[in-house]
Amino acid sequence: MERARQGDVSAYEELVHRYQGIAFRTAYLVAGSAADAEEAAQDGFVKAYRALGRFRRGAPFRPWLLQIVANEARNRRRSAGRRAGLELRLAGEASSGGAAPSPEATLVAGERREELLAALERLREEERLVIACRFFLDLSEEETAAALGVRKGTVKSRQSRALEHLRVELEAARG
């Protein structure tokens, strides 16, 4: 980090390697398109580097980077006029680890996940995003706040509201 601050591009490249996965996925959640997410993450890394001279020494880099990347992603989504759906689907071979479950159990688990994903899509965008950042990307509250451009307290309250709404949606769907 310190070497990157002093203009060492190869040191910065290590940071790019370390954080590009999370940067891309955060951008993807916000932008809803892989092409836009790639551009947003790339631009975010370049801008973050340019701004490193003003980066507070000792502060965590990841939330700061995600803030820049997510903002790039939001701009792209807005200019494309895209609705911010999650654009996520289940992988073909979904396994939650452990011993191979019976075909029946796999089917039930798969249905349960589909149901949950569908319920999530029915939430408002801001609630959907807070759930996705916290549970799918495993971002901290601080990182989620940075990525969504809100205060940490807002993340807390929005998350509990979103979980509550999600529960209601699921109950309605399951009858």
Next chain:
Amino acid sequence: MAELERDLRDLALALAFPPAPDLAPAVRQRLAARPARRAFPLRRALVLGTAILLVAVGAVMAVPQARTAVLEWLGLRGVTIERVETAPTVTTDLQDAALQLGEPVTLAEARSRARYEVAVLEALGEPDAVLFYPRAPGGQVSFVYRGEDGEIEALVSQFRAGLDDDFIYKSAGPDTKVEPVTVDGARAWWLEGTPHELLYVDENGEPIFEETRLAENTLLWERGDSTVRLEGDFTKEDALRIAASAR
């Protein structure tokens, strides 16, 4: 609720994100176009201009995934201008942006709070509003000039820039003309054409996202230890004449 949270974590394991691309080559190419963050002196920038352009074009050809490859780096104290292949996306315009330039103050107040000598551009007359934004280096002072219909016709912003800090980050698309000029003997840049994108970084290192906006034609110049930005629908000649009226 705990069960729901468990289900969400279980769902996370089963989700398919598109594969994350390797961004490092493209980022490296873009950074290589200007390795240090330190803005280099104008004379060097002019000499290096062609060489950088050639290197960057070569880089773009070598790395097709560099979608918004840098074609040129131009430095002015406190300002970085990145020349990109695709014009930046724009969501708001000057009219909206002016609302985010800080709190309204009197000129005397702005002068006492800014940590540099605040210039007024006599050719523009009295501003309709003076705004102060304390988070910018030295405090940013903006003058807003409105036409008879109330629309903003000109915007002047001034801040104190450090020698090796990028305060404003602009990127200019292929149709934006970027031309080195001088104002009162000091180095300056004239940007004309399609929108340029802005990113600010405050004194605490926090990125400031005024909405990405449509900056109209822009003249940027150094004055004493501050940097001044004049935006509006001006010709280059008009902008230079206005800049020369700074007192």
